[in-house]
Amino acid sequence: MIKDLSYFRKFGKTGSRYDVNNLIKKLERILKKKKEWNICIIGAGSLGEALARYPGFKESGYDISALFDNNSSKIGKMIESVKIFDIKNFKEITKNKKIEIAILAVPRSSHEDVEETLKSSKIKGALNFIPYTLRLKTRRKIPIVNIDLAQKLYILSYLIKNKWEE
Numbered sequence: 001m002i003k004d005l006s007y008f009r010k011f012g013k014t015g016s017r018y019d020v021n022n023l024i025k026k027l028e029r030i031l032k033k034k035k036e037w038n039i040c041i042i043g044a045g046s047l048g049e050a051l052a053r054y055p056g057f058k059e060s061g062y063d064i065s066a067l068f069d070n071n072s073s074k075i076g077k078m079i080e081s082v083k084i085f086d087i088k089n090f091k092e093i094t095k096n097k098k099i100e101i102a103i104l105a106v107p108r109s110s111h112e113d114v115e116e117t118l119k120s121s122k123i124k125g126a127l128n129f130i131p132y133t134l135r136l137k138t139r140r141k142i143p144i145v146n147i148d149l150a151q152k153l154y155i156l157s158y159l160i161k162n163k164w165e166e
Helices: 020-031 046-053 087-096 108-119 149-161
Strands: 037-042 062-069 082-086 101-104 125-128 144-146
Touching: 037 046, 037 087, 046 062, 062 087, 082 087, 087 108
Parallel strands: 037 062, 037 101, 062 082, 101 125, 125 144
Antiparallel strands: none
């Protein structure tokens, strides 16, 4: 890794340690890391609410700008300081709030509705907690990262069983 940094530029003196904070700033400039992202959560149930309350998003530059649900008893309510909107208004609200990333936290039975909602919007990417691999058939590419918690538990149980050590 250290040798790989030399491809970008000189970061410090040979034989001395890096100034980590300075190194991070330079790498962010090189990699063009965007500082702030507006994101939304589709699904204001238990998982959606837990994700909306997670402080790590804000600390990492991801601002939850809206929540969406189809349950009329939830629409208009707030989780933390974020309003729950009707999913029917997804395209308009995400455009107005300049939301680029969606977190999907709905039941598997809702996957087709979510696929249609994403395809008709300008969302640029999604983090998928739906226990289903989405298959978006659209002209524009929308990267989707699938989060399979059962798969992570398989990995963890394998590591425990094999007495893995760091």
